[in-house]
Amino acid sequence: MPIQYYIYFSLALFSIGIIGVLTRRNAIIVFMCIELMLNAVNLLLVAFSKMHHGIATTNNAVSTAGVEGQLFVFFIMVVAAAEVSVGLAIIVMLYRNTHSVDINFLNRLKN
Amino acid sequence: MNAIIFSAIMGVVMMFTGIFTNKKPVITLTAIVALVILLVANILNSYGIFSIQVDTKDLLHFNKMGMFFNTLMIAGTLLFVLLSGSELEKLGNKTADFYALIFFVLCGTAILTSFNGMLMLFLGIEILSIPLYILTGSDKKNLKSNEASLKYFLMGSFTTGIMLMGIVLLYGATGSFGMAGVSNPATPPSAGVQTASFLQVAGMLLLFAAMSFKVSAAPFHFWTPDVYDGAPSVFTSFMSTIVKAAGFFAFIKLFASNTSLLGPTWSIILSFVIVATLFAGNITAIFQRSIKRMLAYSSIAQAGFMLFALYSNNDLGTEGIILYTVAYCLATIGFFAILMKVKDYTFDGFNGLASTQPVLAFVATICLLSLAGIPLTAGFFAKYFMLASVVKAGGPIWLVIVAVLFAAMSAYYYFKVIQAMYFKEGQPETAEIGQGFKFGLLLVAVAIVLVGVLPSLVLNCFYF
Numbered sequence: 001m002p003i004q005y006y007i008y009f010s011l012a013l014f015s016i017g018i019i020g021v022l023t024r025r026n027a028i029i030v031f032m033c034i035e036l037m038l039n040a041v042n043l044l045l046v047a048f049s050k051m052h053h054g055i056a057t058t059n060n061a062v063s064t065a066g067v068e069g070q071l072f073v074f075f076i077m078v079v080a081a082a083e084v085s086v087g088l089a090i091i092v093m094l095y096r097n098t099h100s101v102d103i104n105f106l107n108r109l110k111n
Numbered sequence: 112m113n114a115i116i117f118s119a120i121m122g123v124v125m126m127f128t129g130i131f132t133n134k135k136p137v138i139t140l141t142a143i144v145a146l147v148i149l150l151v152a153n154i155l156n157s158y159g160i161f162s163i164q165v166d167t168k169d170l171l172h173f174n175k176m177g178m179f180f181n182t183l184m185i186a187g188t189l190l191f192v193l194l195s196g197s198e199l200e201k202l203g204n205k206t207a208d209f210y211a212l213i214f215f216v217l218c219g220t221a222i223l224t225s226f227n228g229m230l231m232l233f234l235g236i237e238i239l240s241i242p243l244y245i246l247t248g249s250d251k252k253n254l255k256s257n258e259a260s261l262k263y264f265l266m267g268s269f270t271t272g273i274m275l276m277g278i279v280l281l282y283g284a285t286g287s288f289g290m291a292g293v294s295n296p297a298t299p300p301s302a303g304v305q306t307a308s309f310l311q312v313a314g315m316l317l318l319f320a321a322m323s324f325k326v327s328a329a330p331f332h333f334w335t336p337d338v339y340d341g342a343p344s345v346f347t348s349f350m351s352t353i354v355k356a357a358g359f360f361a362f363i364k365l366f367a368s369n370t371s372l373l374g375p376t377w378s379i380i381l382s383f384v385i386v387a388t389l390f391a392g393n394i395t396a397i398f399q400r401s402i403k404r405m406l407a408y409s410s411i412a413q414a415g416f417m418l419f420a421l422y423s424n425n426d427l428g429t430e431g432i433i434l435y436t437v438a439y440c441l442a443t444i445g446f447f448a449i450l451m452k453v454k455d456y457t458f459d460g461f462n463g464l465a466s467t468q469p470v471l472a473f474v475a476t477i478c479l480l481s482l483a484g485i486p487l488t489a490g491f492f493a494k495y496f497m498l499a500s501v502v503k504a505g506g507p508i509w510l511v512i513v514a515v516l517f518a519a520m521s522a523y524y525y526f527k528v529i530q531a532m533y534f535k536e537g538q539p540e541t542a543e544i545g546q547g548f549k550f551g552l553l554l555v556a557v558a559i560v561l562v563g564v565l566p567s568l569v570l571n572c573f574y575f
Contacts, residue, residue, distance in 0.1 A: 038272055079237045083268050097257055
């Protein structure tokens with residue numbers, strides 16, 4: 001498949017994530033949308049990695065170009081997992097105090 | 112490398128300290144000793160006497176500038192713990208864990224001062240941010256702290272997504288995660304002309320937006336007042352100084368050779384961001400009633416000044432950011448230490464502080480004068496170097512004039528605190544204040560004046 005398809009698909013996923021973050025009011029769903037953004041990035045990384053590998057191997061059959069893109073994906077996964085653990089803990093903490101996970105609640109701080 | 116390894120180890124050590132003892136003064140003492148060890152290890156590393164060598168495959172690149180900045184960060188944290196450690200102990204009974212998280216933040220700053228590529232930039236930013244989400248929410252029963260934490264977390268991870276998208280687009284355009292991708296246009300193998308592709312420009316702008324968020328530059332500053340206001344004051348003091356300075360260092364390092372990709376557009380974008388940051392910070396700070404919130408807005412305003420180092424991108428700018436870090440850390444940590452001793456955070460809460468607590472009021476005055484940039488305090492030379500670097504880089508003179516006007520405006524809200532302390536009647540409620548604390552505060556005041564009279568003291572250390 002041409003690389004453009006991957007780019008369009010990833011950007012679509014990424015945009016869905018952004019729109020979700022900006023419009024949804026439930027903290028858990030906002031959080032899921034952020035994860036969606038990270039996964040769109042992962043997909044695009046792998047696609048670009050494959051593309052750069054393809055370009056490099058046409059000149060040099062044993063090139064390792066493009067490997068770092070795949071490696072980056074692992075780092076993103078690990079960091080995303082760390083963020084999930086912290087984020088869910090924060091949401092649980094908020095739920096214990098207010099019995100709600102609504103984001104509108106956050107506006108209270110401004111006063 | 113020493114700073115990264117030692118700070119990570121010290122973080123683990125602090126976690127174990129929490130298992131073996133529950134006495135809070137002991138834990139604070141351990142943290143102070145650990146910080147001193149970290150400081151010594153980093154200074155030895157920067158003189159090349161003792162350093163642990165690890166082959167990082169060119170992912171990290173250590174230079175004198177970065178290591179000197181590490182020294183400043185660690186020394187700033189040490190000052191923070193010495194002055195505010197007792198306040199930190201009052202937050203629940205997980206004191207050791209808070210110190211552990213502070214050490215992990217320091218590990219993140221050490222990575223941010225030495226990264227050589229997008230991978231380490233990303234990891235550094237995350238290692239820096241994730242502990243901060245927890246520290247912001249450390250006052251578990253307090254709703255304000257909870258909200259601040261959730262808000263910071265959601266916005267922070269949203270920006271992480273944006274930053275990653277930027278990195279990936281740059282990778283797609285250039286085929287590497289190296290620093291060159293940010294600044295130099297990728298050369299297509301076929302064409303001889305250097306052109307920046309759409310992917311690369313888009314990636315760079317996304318990266319710029321994400322980094323602006325991390326240093327709370329307008330128009331990405333909306334989280335700052337709420338988070339700084341909601342977080343426990345101890346951690347606001349830490350976040351707005353050490354962490355922000357490290358963010359700026361990474362920002363400047365990342366866009367160090369920025370001119371070629373966007374051409375003249377770059378300086379237009381940057382001057383817009385600078386003016387917007389100065390405007391948003393200073394104008395809103397004037398209307399605040401809570402001093403803590405005023406300081407949050409003033410930290411946005413100070414970020415505007417720090418952005419000048421990014422604009423000028425020359426030696427003077429580098430010296431300026433170092434001086435600014437020193438001046439800003441000293442003044443803000445000092446002032447927050449005083450603020451935490453006063454019960455009421457509004458301006459009225461400071462009424463008549465000079466008559467009941469003359470030492471506190473005096474040191475607070477010095478800190479505020481330094482933040483406003485009055486001559487003979489460290490803040491003056493910090494601001495002077497920043498503006499001089501823009502002039503030297505051939506930047507527009509109107510930008511300098513705007514900055515000076517905003518600096519003059521900032522004097523208004525800083526002086527309002529001084530006025531409340533010295534010229535208004537009142538009986539401010541303060542916590543118990545020990546002699547050691549007063550002595551430490553006086554040392555901070557002396558340091559501010561000393562750097563203000565002889566800025567070369569700090570800068571000579573940098574060149575050793």
